[in-house]
Amino acid sequence: MTSNPSSLANDWAGYWLLDHGFLRTVFSNRYELAGGLYRVNQPSPGKLRWYRDNLGVRTVVNLRGEAPHMAFYRLEERACKRLGLNLINARTWSRGLLKPHEIQHLKAVIDSLETPAIAHCKSGADRAGFFAVLWRHWRLGEPIGHAMAELHWRYGHSSRAKTGMLDHFFYSYLQQAQPGQSLIDWVHNDYDMQAVRDSFQPRGLSSLMVDKLLNRE
Numbered sequence: 001m002t003s004n005p006s007s008l009a010n011d012w013a014g015y016w017l018l019d020h021g022f023l024r025t026v027f028s029n030r031y032e033l034a035g036g037l038y039r040v041n042q043p044s045p046g047k048l049r050w051y052r053d054n055l056g057v058r059t060v061v062n063l064r065g066e067a068p069h070m071a072f073y074r075l076e077e078r079a080c081k082r083l084g085l086n087l088i089n090a091r092t093w094s095r096g097l098l099k100p101h102e103i104q105h106l107k108a109v110i111d112s113l114e115t116p117a118i119a120h121c122k123s124g125a126d127r128a129g130f131f132a133v134l135w136r137h138w139r140l141g142e143p144i145g146h147a148m149a150e151l152h153w154r155y156g157h158s159s160r161a162k163t164g165m166l167d168h169f170f171y172s173y174l175q176q177a178q179p180g181q182s183l184i185d186w187v188h189n190d191y192d193m194q195a196v197r198d199s200f201q202p203r204g205l206s207s208l209m210v211d212k213l214l215n216r217e
Helices: 005-018 045-055 071-083 100-112 127-139 144-150 162-176 183-189 193-198 204-213
Strands: 031-033 037-040 059-062 086-089 117-120
Touching (some): 031 127, 037 045, 037 127, 045 071, 059 071, 071 086, 100 127, 100 183, 127 162, 162 193
Parallel strands (some): 037 117, 059 086, 059 117
Antiparallel strands (some): 031 037
């Protein structure tokens, strides 16, 4: 990884402009969950330092995945190393489904996560919400139907746009699971990713706003 002044300046330009970092300067979409987890949007290096110094954060879960070709990731990785934060990468999608082994990876992350921690995507709305549902279910023991409150418009999430695929995943589990069947057992044995994908249809103006104008990942 290069860190000369020219490449660093390019990374900052990419972060502020291409990754819309300027929109996040005063709004972090930060909410605290029980158990020492905070859901946030993409943090700048300065925000990472603030989270460490003021919230005691030790771990950063990047739900955008390892992406050394992207400016936001290079800045984040360098900052975490400099600040002594543990960076965990997990590739997730705001408008798509995960494969069983990817969901299993999220469970392993949640089961072993050292807190206080932050979990972030780009906006803090969709993938952070999906992770928060799983956190409340697997780490805190809450029912899925209750934990799904993390996928809500108050965080910037829309269940009517393509981002509603995340809600649909959990609804599919609730509708299809056998009595007493755990989420992870359903994922490994009965989850048909293609069928779940095909049975979801985004609707109306919400789809236009979130999918076209905001261009969620």
